[in-house]
Amino acid sequence: MSPRRRTIRSVCLSAFAAAAGAILTAGAALSAGAVDEAVYRATAGRWLIAPEGGGKGCVITLSTETTIGGRRLDGTAGCKGAVPAMAEAASWDFDNEKSGIVFRDALRKRLLEVVEQETATYRQEPAGPGKALVMFPARGSMDRVPSPGDLFGEWQMRRPGGPVLCTVSLLERTAPGDQGSYTLSLARECDAGLVRLKLSTWRIEGMDLMFYSFEGDSLAFTPRAPGAYAKSEKESGKPLDLIKTK
Incomplete structure (x- = not known):
């Protein structure tokens, strides 16, 4: 093959490769932009x-x-x-x-x-x-994101339609060494199962109200309406309501 023909062939192959690469790149970009x-x-x-x-x-x-x-x-x-x-x-x-x-x-x-x-x-x-x-x-009839100021005060835990199991006070005192968390206290007359959790702090995570213990236990509540929460479906065990009273 003459040098001239080799040059022409090389140029053609290079052009084809560049064009093919451009097509593949465009196709990949189009595919990446598509949403299933x-x-x-x-x-x-x-x-x-x-x-x-x-x-x-x-x-x-x-x-x-x-x-x-x-x-x-x-x-x-x-x-x-x-x-x-x-x-x-x-x-x-x-x-x-x-x-x-x-x-x-x-x-x-x-x-x-x-x-x-x-x-x-x-x-x-x-x-x-x-x-x-x-x-x-969206959660229930909530029309705003909860803020700590909305939640400070006294709450009651109870089974739906049942008696009060525990009164919980969400305090304004911040939890030591835990930014965004506050302390809580349980009344003396609380259900034994709740007492065993040793809940000590609370915080807002997204729309949910979270209770934590220093031992790593937690309890999540999802809002239904202002001042009315229910235990998250992600939690195991029986249903539990949390209602603000003061």
Whole structure:
């Protein structure tokens, strides 16, 4: 083969390889940007979006039904006073670039973006002064994220429809060496099973109220309404209600 033909052949092979590489790269990027329908189904449902650390929010419903700008979004009419940025939102979709969710209006204008956290919840950093917004799976009739100030006081533990098993005081005193945790005390007349847990501190984790002992035991409660919690479904044993009394 002449040197000229070898040169032409080499150039052609190089061009083909470059083109093939470009096609493969584009295909991989397109594939990476696609979101499986199962992920939409897993994310769909009722969510509370509210100011972090307290303040009234609103409950929205993420649907899997396609619409202009992504998937249909319901319930935003109730956000007008609480979360104005969401009042005109009409759709939602995943934002793969930022690993979060973007909300758009009926004209596809971006209104709000929230970024996924390690706890499978979402958070939005404010562009200016003000609290960040957080997004949690909705719980009962809760329209805000619990704050410590909402929970200080006296609570009663009881079986649903049953007698009081224990009175618990959630104190304002911070737990030593445990930022974000506070101390609690149990009344003397408490159920023996609860006493054995030796619960000593409490804290808010997401929407849940957590009790801890220094020995590592814990008890999780999920809100149903302001001042009314129920033992988390993740906990074993019989149902247990936690009701604020003072």
